[in-house]
Amino acid sequence: xxxxxxxxxxxxxxxxxxxxxxxxxxxxxxxxxxxxxxxxxxxxxxxxxxxxxxxxxxxxxxxxxxxxxxxxxxxxxxxxxxxxxxxxxxxxxxxxxxxxxxxxxxxxxxxxxxxxxxxxxxxxxxxxxxxxxxxxxxxxxxxxxxxxxxxxxxxxxxxxxxxxx
Numbered sequence: 001x002x003x004x005x006x007x008x009x010x011x012x013x014x015x016x017x018x019x020x021x022x023x024x025x026x027x028x029x030x031x032x033x034x035x036x037x038x039x040x041x042x043x044x045x046x047x048x049x050x051x052x053x054x055x056x057x058x059x060x061x062x063x064x065x066x067x068x069x070x071x072x073x074x075x076x077x078x079x080x081x082x083x084x085x086x087x088x089x090x091x092x093x094x095x096x097x098x099x100x101x102x103x104x105x106x107x108x109x110x111x112x113x114x115x116x117x118x119x120x121x122x123x124x125x126x127x128x129x130x131x132x133x134x135x136x137x138x139x140x141x142x143x144x145x146x147x148x149x150x151x152x153x154x155x156x157x158x159x160x161x162x163x164x165x
Contacts, residue, residue: 007033011102035064
């Protein structure tokens with residue numbers, strides 16, 4: 001699949017672990033196809049994540065998320081022992097993406113490739129065990145969400161995506 005084919009959707013959620021190419025692909029799609037790029041950094045603990053994403057999804061125009069609610073399902077349990085998004089909320093948000101003529105895009109790559117990218121970009125990277133756990137966590141999350149929403153999976157190690165880091 002050519003990543004530019006994603007541009008036919010009104011809402012795109014790019015998800016995957018750090019170093020997989022979300023920002024690079026997001027910037028490319030935004031520049032070429034007029035998406036409003038929404039980068040989702042860490043949200044303070046006192047804010048309701050599900051409400052934050054519902055508000056953004058209620059907006060107008062073409063939206064492209066560079067990380068979104070799915071990352072909380074993966075990173076939350078790994079780093080904090082819990083997610084601030086529960087599965088009913090995640091399913092509701094995924095369905096909201098679909099109602100906006102959207103798609104969930106699972107960006108993945110082999111853990112060794114991800115680690116190499118992170119070291120090249122940041123000078124350091126998490127241990128391979130953690131990166132492997134993240135890759136597995138995303139696979140499980142997208143497997144569950146695929147029952148409720150359209151999911152495209154792209155192996156970014158097969159794409160020509162120069163890092164924008």
